[in-house]
Amino acid sequence: MILRIRYRSGEDEVSERVISNPEVEPPNMIHAHCHLRGEKRSFSLSRIEKAVDFVSGKIIEDVWQYFGLPSRKPLPATMPTFPERPNPMPTEKAQQQRKAEKLALFRPFRFLVIAEVRRTKLWALFDNRCYRCKSPEALELDHHIPQYLGGRLVPGNIVVLCSRCNLSKSESHPRSFYSHEQLAKLDCLLKAEVQLFDFRFDVARWHHHPREYLLSLGVSDADAEHALRDQDHPLFVGWNAELERSK
Ligand SMILES: [Zn+2]
Incomplete structure (x- = not known):
């Protein structure tokens, strides 16, 4: 589950963020991976001013209800669409960031020998094939929510694609690249992916x-x-x- 939210912080600063894999902590908190900060953060539901399901594009009119809590503060039914390019980033910086993200992704496993096991499991999760065209050749890790829209190479936002599909997806929003059915199935795979990377070196x-x-x-x-x-x-x-x- 990936959401785009407009959030008002305790310091009264408003920012737009992409968050993924939210976990609810009643009565009014969620903990989710914040793509802006690159780490798990806590958010108060009462400070979420606007929210949209990032993949389907559906406006979430009541975040409380959305997270299975008693409704408290319905969001306005109309919501301006988010800008298509909220975080333009120079190419060089984007490349550096991709490299750093890839390193960071496997760092928690500490040793290559452990990281390789998870890497193999990640490929296996996608059947060792491109998710879109099912080709087993030239597989790559794709940012599901593209980088320029604030997506990061973090568990829950990684899809195995062949280099051709990756290229043709380029910076498209997943909505315009996959069918509705493909997106629904992908949502389950991305949840399993989060579990796969949930690891602490003992x-x-x-x-x-x-x-x-x-x-x-x-x-x-x-x-x-x-x-x-x-x-x-x-x-x-x-x-x-x-x-x-x-x-
Ligand atoms: Zn492909």
């Missing part, structure tokens, strides 16, 4: 028994061996990790 388990910990995360026997013993292998966890373990 330092205690790692220190206690590195091999067991790696295996429990789905690392194969052979890769665990490479990661822990094979200094010349790209999956080797490195001397820092060894030092950490001996502490």
Whole structure:
């Protein structure tokens, strides 16, 4: 679930933001990934002045009801459409940002050997094929909500597309690129994607028994061996990790 909201902060500053995967905390809070800040933030429902479902384009007239809470403050039924290009960004800056986002995406897994397992699962979630044309060739990670509309390469906003579809999607809004049916199915996949990236490295388990910990995360026997013993292998966890373990 991705929403675009107009939000009035406690300091009375108004901003327009894209938020995804909101979790409700009654009576009046939601916690969601804020694409503007690049992290999970808390929002008070009473401070959301306007809201729109970003993918369907549907105006949310009552956010309370929308999140399954007793209605309190219906939003106005008419709402000006958001500008098509709210965050124009110079190409070079956009490229740098994409690179940084890609690095940040897998950083929580700490070691390449763990990140690779999740990367494989991410591809598998999309059946190892382009979501649009089903080609298995030249697959890429696409920003579902495009970067210039404030979308970031974060769990819940990543779709596997082939390079041709990615190019033809370019900066289109998902609404104009996918069918209604494709969008509905994609919504489920993106939710599963958030779960897939929900990970916290367990330092205690790692220190206690590195091999067991790696295996429990789905690392194969052979890769665990490479990661822990094979200094010349790209999956080797490195001397820092060894030092950490001996502490
Ligand atoms: Zn394709």
